[in-house]
Amino acid sequence: DAGVIQSPRHEVTEMGQEVTLRCKPISGHDYLFWYRQTMMRGLELLIYFNNNVPIDDSGMPEDRFSAKMPNASFSTLKIQPSEPRDSAVYFCASSSHGDSYEQYFGPGTRLTVT
Amino acid sequence: AQSVTQLDSQVPVFEEAPVELRCNYSSSVSVYLFWYVQYPNQGLQLLLKYLSGSTLVKGINGFEAEFNKSQTSFHLRKPSVHISDTAEYFCAVSDNGGYGNKLVFGAGTILRVKS
Numbered sequence: 001d002a003g004v005i006q007s008p009r010h011e012v013t014e015m016g017q018e019v020t021l022r023c024k025p026i027s028g029h030d031y032l033f034w035y036r037q038t039m040m041r042g043l044e045l046l047i048y049f050n051n052n053v054p055i056d057d058s059g060m061p062e063d064r065f066s067a068k069m070p071n072a073s074f075s076t077l078k079i080q081p082s083e084p085r086d087s088a089v090y091f092c093a094s095s096s097h098g099d100s101y102e103q104y105f106g107p108g109t110r111l112t113v114t
Numbered sequence: 115a116q117s118v119t120q121l122d123s124q125v126p127v128f129e130e131a132p133v134e135l136r137c138n139y140s141s142s143v144s145v146y147l148f149w150y151v152q153y154p155n156q157g158l159q160l161l162l163k164y165l166s167g168s169t170l171v172k173g174i175n176g177f178e179a180e181f182n183k184s185q186t187s188f189h190l191r192k193p194s195v196h197i198s199d200t201a202e203y204f205c206a207v208s209d210n211g212g213y214g215n216k217l218v219f220g221a222g223t224i225l226r227v228k229s
Contacts, residue, residue, distance in 0.1 A: 004157075031215045042221045043158075043204065056216070091157055101146050101208040101215045105157035 004106035006092050012112045018080040021109045024073055025094030033103060034067055034077050035091040043091075049075065050097075082113045116141040116207045120220035128228050129197055135190040135223045137205035147188040148206040148217065149179055158204060164188065175199070200227045 005024040013019055025032050033048040047057040052069045060067070064083070069075040079086055089110050093103040121136040139145065146165050150158040162173025169181040179190045188205060205220040 033216075043219045045216070048216065050215075093158075095215045097215060101217065102148070102160055102163060103158075103215070103217055105150075105159065107157045 004092055004094055004104055006090075006106035006109050008109060009107065010110050010112075012114065013082055014114055015083055016081045017113075018078065019082045019086075019111060019113075021077040021090050021092075021111070023075045023077070023092030023106060025075070025092070026104055027073070029094035029096045029104070030072070031095045031097065031103075032069060032075050033093040033095075034075070035093065036088045037091060037108070038088045046077070079111075082111075084113045087111055087113050116145065116218045118205050118207050118218055118220035120203075120205055120223045122223050123221065124224045124226065126226045126228060127195055130194050132193050133191065133195050133199075133225065135203050135205075135225065137188045137190065137220060139186050139188065139205070139207045141186075141207060146208045147179075147181060148208070149173065149177070149188070149190050150204045150206060150219075151175075152202045152204065152222075154201070161190070161203070195225070195227050197227050197229060199225060201225060 007022045030051050034046040035043055037043045046059045047067045048055055049069045067077045089108045091108045092106045095103045117140045119138045127133045148163045149161040151161050152158045161177050162171050164171045164181045172178045177192050179188055181188050202222045202224050204222050206217040208217050
């Protein structure tokens, strides 16, 4: 199993540009999570999906952030327009309802907004 | 709502010494408990988990943790650490009576192993 796949691994963009982060969960997993990690705020849950449906997006910081899951094998997190304070590492994780809540994390995307 | 408190933000320790990383949680229902490790520039990976049964849980890399319901704690221990154990460790809790496979993470503890 290839694990959770995220792309790109690194992204550098200028303020005001649109950024799209991508995630492929582990095959057969029915939950997908997006997290943001910063030194100041630690690990924050942004949104999660069950069977491709958003369940809780209360962690999404503002309307500039949006996430979609068009099918069971793909999800995107979009920031438009991006701001320097969005600089962080963004993680995607997936889990299965039959796997005792254990989440499997991707390697993360390091986003730098200048 | 559940919450997790990791009592130490950083723990320095010499190589081959024992270490304990402390974690307390609050929850009104029974829980599943996890410890994850994050090496520099990597994602989180599971060290061990408590679901039910024996309160002493053994994980990878020689780590173990003990679930103490009366003290609502789940401290992580290793009898002899190596330089390669230098990483950040996260405690997490899930409500196994709830919906959503959601985990609540602590703020993390950085373990620095010195030679």
